[in-house]
Amino acid sequence: MKLITAVIKPFKLDDVREALADIGVQGITVTEVKGFGRQKGHTELYRGAEYVVDFLPKIKLEIAVGQDMVDSVVEAVTKSAATGKIGDGKIFITSLDEVIRIRTGETGEEAV
Numbered sequence: 641m642k643l644i645t646a647v648i649k650p651f652k653l654d655d656v657r658e659a660l661a662d663i664g665v666q667g668i669t670v671t672e673v674k675g676f677g678r679q680k681g682h683t684e685l686y687r688g689a690e691y692v693v694d695f696l697p698k699i700k701l702e703i704a705v706g707q708d709m710v711d712s713v714v715e716a717v718t719k720s721a722a723t724g725k726i727g728d729g730k731i732f733i734t735s736l737d738e739v740i741r742i743r744t745g746e747t748g749e750e751a752v
């Protein structure tokens with residue numbers, strides 16, 4: 641089993657969610673986060689004063705899937721989240737040792 645963590649632009653969330661539903665992903669966890677990558681934030685003008693916005697709003701998705709779904713999930717997120725501009729995000733793939741469904745006690749891929 642793998643945990644796929646994707647950090648994307650907020651306005652792409654609906655597109656990504658629909659793409660994941662189309663390939664059969666049953667559940668995701670969504671968190672509003674802030675961060676920066678290579679773009680290092682940007683400057684904004686507010687009431688005549690210029691200030692630096694270091695951390696940009698992002699959305700973090702966490703998707704637990706079996707090994708057989710990893711490639712299709714990565715492809716769906718990549719295609720649906722891409723704008724072709726800086727700051728599109730990142731995808732991280734990590735191994736899951738164990739998953740346990742609290743309600744039923746199911747373990748492994750059955751719990752996902």
